[in-house]
Amino acid sequence: MRNILFLIFFFSFALSLHSQESILDGAEVAKFKEKVIAEAKKTKTIKADFIQLKHLDFLADDVKTSGKMAYKSPNLVKWEYTNPYKYSVIFKEDQLLINHGGTKSKVDIGSSKLxxxxxxxIVNSVRGNMFSDADFEISFFESPQFYKAVFIPKDKKLVEYIASFELFFNKENAQVFEVKMVEPSKDFTQIIFKNxxxxxxxxxxxxSN
Structure with missing residues (x-):
């Protein structure tokens, strides 16, 4: 009986949270975009800690990693994983620089449109400015705690890797505090920014690598 009561409470609570999320109308979307773009324009650098959760259906628990992220305008991004292993990825101009525990490699991303x-x-999601209607079908939502933008790629090649991309924004300053990338398999990667x-x-x- 106690388990049944718990399940009823849990599903009621989940439905309550879901019902608090509403779709923004046209005027609200325009106002939200304006605030985000204004914030992105004055952002020259970002430093943050992050926690990354990788959800895979065949695993009981999400794979958790953590580290530090650095961004410098216009397009430099570094992800430095520090726990449970040492690994860094740098997006720099047309290159992807990888350092896996001291083993370094370089990928030319300029030769691939994908x-x-x-x-x-990735760069625009860190900045919070990726509202290109030409590239995505975009939906906007609001809850008492955050704004959410859901991006569904239009590019057929990109859809093979990403089913949707979700950005969560603080309500007070329209800055991204969480990024979620959902794969076609429904597995997903969730990144939560701190500090x-x-x-x-x-x-x-x-x-530099």
Whole structure:
């Protein structure tokens, strides 16, 4: 009996949370976009800690990693994983620089339109500015705690890798605090940013492999 009562409470609570999320109308979307774009324009650098959760259906628990992210305008991004292993990925111009525990490699992403699109997606998601209707079908939602933008790629090649891309924004400053990438298999990667710092000095050497 106790288990049944718990399940009733759980599903009632889940439905309550879901019902609090509403779709933004045209005027609300325009106002939200304006706020996000204004914030992105004045953002020159970002430093943040992050937690990454990788959900795979065949695993009982999500795979958890953590590290630090650095962004420098216009298009430099570094993901440095520090736990449970050492691994860094740098998006720099038309190159992807990888350092896996001291083993370094380089990928030319300039020769692939798909990699270029993925690079652009990652850079703009960090900045929070990726509202290109030409590339995505976009839906906007609001809850008492956050705004959410859901992006469904139109590019057929990109759809093979990404079913949807979700950005969660703080309501007070329209900054991204969570990114979720859902794969066609319904597995997903969730990145949650912590200790975000804006417009602090970041030397170019940070983005060297």
């Amino acid at each position: 990699f270029q699109k993925l690079n652009e997606l 975000r710092q804006l417009n602090v000095p970041i030397d170019d050497s940070v983005f």
